[in-house]
Amino acid sequence: MRSIIVTSTKPYTGKSGIAVALTRILADRGYDVGYFKPYGTMPVTVDGVTTDEDALYVNQVLERPSPLDAVCPVVRTQAFIERMLAGEAADTHPAVLDAFDRCSAGRDVMVVEGPTEPAQGTCAGLSLGDIGPLLSAPVLLVDRPRPTDLPEDALWMAHYLGEQLCGVILNGIHESRLPVARERIVPFLESRGVPMLGVIPFDPALGSVTVREIVDALDAVVITAEDRLQDTVEAFMVGAMGQEKALRFFRRKANKAVITGGDRADVQLAALETSTRAIVLTGNLRPDPFVIARAEDLGVPMLLVDTDTLTAVERMEALLGRVHLHDPLKAARIRRMLEEHCDLERLLSAIGL
Template structure:
């Protein structure tokens, strides 16, 4: 290896905020006068672009950190469903993959003080080719920062399992997206418990609506939806609900929701009406290419709630919406700016970088 300090940012689950945290840490290290580099050994956040499958995270890293590395260096393995199928059939040479990751890393790290590696998926992703984040940390001699969520004490099970797997390579844990209601439990019980187990906790970043959700407008863009109303589309959506029950049952279900989009068939006027009556529902997503009745559109206009229409079936719409909403706000430089501020305010950055 090199004299470069290497930090691998991994997570207990997907959509934990790894990208924003990895790039914010790199920026904070750069602010301290260090030359930094970035690598995501396994590309998992895939979107086809001009016939090539690309992960958006390295592209954002190149932009935000001002790097000139090539995509194939920053992301040597495209961890796609096709790649995984080939790997389990034995068509991938595991030793050659490890060599490729090591060689690209060595080239990227050659003139850098600090390399930041982003894990793919969660910490177990990559096992079929012996490239879990633990394997990558061993291969590239990296110390590991684990990003975790916290809603209840039961969430510490995942942290302990990951900590045991990483062993001495684990530098510590950063909790992210912690809600106000969970903060006291984490601060008073969770963190002291982990520290009693010999696990360092660098800090806890509070949940930020602007980072946790997507706007209705962003959701519409990502789904390729037609807007059927001219209501404002700047409300935030953090979850989605499926309207597959009767109107009365739907209304009870929707009334408990907060910052939600309701996905239902375009022909389900009873469910649409119930959704529009619930204050926590921010928009309707109607599937199947059906247009709702004039009465429903009138009610939506009165309530100031956007109605989105997609031509896909409900199951496809659910899958796509889940990917958009759980992925959080469309990742861009502003997200990294805000995360940089949050880490500086809530986390022991000096210990991290």
């Protein structure tokens, strides 16, 4: 049985999507493939079992799902945090090894979703430095270098992992940065001994969410255009300036949600003059009736929330930063991009397949 750990240098690199795509590629090649996530950070309880939200979904779509209580044996619930800080948490390694054995029984290959960043799971003894040796598996690293940075995260991780690293994928690279990534960053890293497997372009549709998902995440009240909640939002902008500046600002992005105070009619009207899919009104302040009528005419949902702007922004960042794996179309899109832009044969060879 072979295994591979898919991990990343930082949050929002697309690690989970690549892990899911890899399970489906391997399954279609005839392998009995399983999925395992040692340490989860998005707790959800199903039939009395607490597991990780993404792990639950990925496991459900496998041809042969693993036991629900084993697919993610350690979950960072509030109770777990309290036990850890009180010094009462038990050694996690025996539970992880037992769960991994149960999930991998009879499999040809296991795709293990590792930490979002190197330090994640350290307090629980389940950081990348712990999981790699514990499961004796090679590591696939997913990175998304910032436009103004050198690729220091990937280089540091390559030094840290040594021979355990089987390859690096640069993911979510904007079109304007693709030549730099392919012609300069990849050769630079390869010259330092880092095995590079591909560069995947940025696809705004992958990080998009529906207006309904925003309503649920912000616990919002829908004021207008309730029939447009299935429209997709690809970005968000915060409106805190005058109307003239706001108009120029909002024209920079299409298919967006605008977050602004409920009493800022000038900003709301400016947003409605551009490609806006929803307006989030903070402070539990209802907008002017004229603005409501205009939004209804244009079919733009206005969402009233009782949080302040900063809290709304934080929730939107978390929502739009994740690739929503539960959407079959997005999962298929990620797989197609992985197949088109990465050297999968080199990857499979590196893990012995």
